[in-house]
Amino acid sequence: MGLYENIRSERVSRLSLRDPVVVHENATVRDAIEAMRLNQLGCAIVTDRNRVPQGLFPESEVTRLISKNSAALDEPVTQYLKTDWPTVSMTDPIARVLEALESHNVRFLIVVDEQGQLAGLTGQKGLMEYVAEHFPGQVIVQRIGGNPYPVEREGA
């Protein structure tokens, strides 16, 4: 089967999911940024006691906050949480990821299990890796950056 069929038949669980950064609901924006830096991830998620996601704090919000008021670093992160962030289920087809990323214009998607609890994080990077895995002959072998031709003659 080609990618066309696979993204309709294969499930989100087939993607390489990332461990999300979860911060407490009492955490400050500063706490969230420190956790995101530590885990090298561009978002943090707040969940309730049952690990049900309450919202997502993306790095784009960090840029927006800093540009307006750097004192916001010590405010609760819940004030700046995006509570309507799109989620996908582990059992959704991968096509749903593609649709959600494009229609919501976001980089990350929250992945939940059948109980609606946080199961992981996916997004554009996971999707790119999935496509690269399908077409290694096209994607993996590419020359990346640098000069396409030797600047100096090779050898004698």
Place this chain on the structure above:
Amino acid sequence: MTDKRRPAESGEFQDPLENYDPKIYSDPLEKALAEESVAAIQYRPAAFATPNTPIHKAVEQLANLHVACLLIEEEKRLIGVFSDRDVLDKVALEFDQIKDKPVSDVMTKDPAFVYESDSSAAALSVMAVLGFRHVPVIDVKHKALGIISPQRVTTFLRKHSLG
């Protein structure tokens, strides 16, 4: 031997491409990745700044333009990018101390790039293999022409994957 494959010794003109069998792709996306250039992925508009732009101005530019990445050019040559990730990693917690310094202090220097004529797969490779999210598109003089964002690649993938 079919007539199509007759040898050139027959004396008649033979088009060397006559025997060329075009590559058959297993998937429309594979064909698009191989045969369509970077130009098939939208890479404009893009936002630009100079290396001596103060950090606070560059951050404002990102926020006000609702973009995730600025292309930093010096003498019409791409020398770096400044993105939301740079703000998160190097600026956010240090903002009050460094906001008046030049953006060149915190930008990502010498980013991986693609040429406009590269295949669209090359842009995907930078993202999937190297892990960079924003891929500048440059010309042969190293001038930045635009930028490929993950959103723009997603649109390209969707166009060729979902029909």
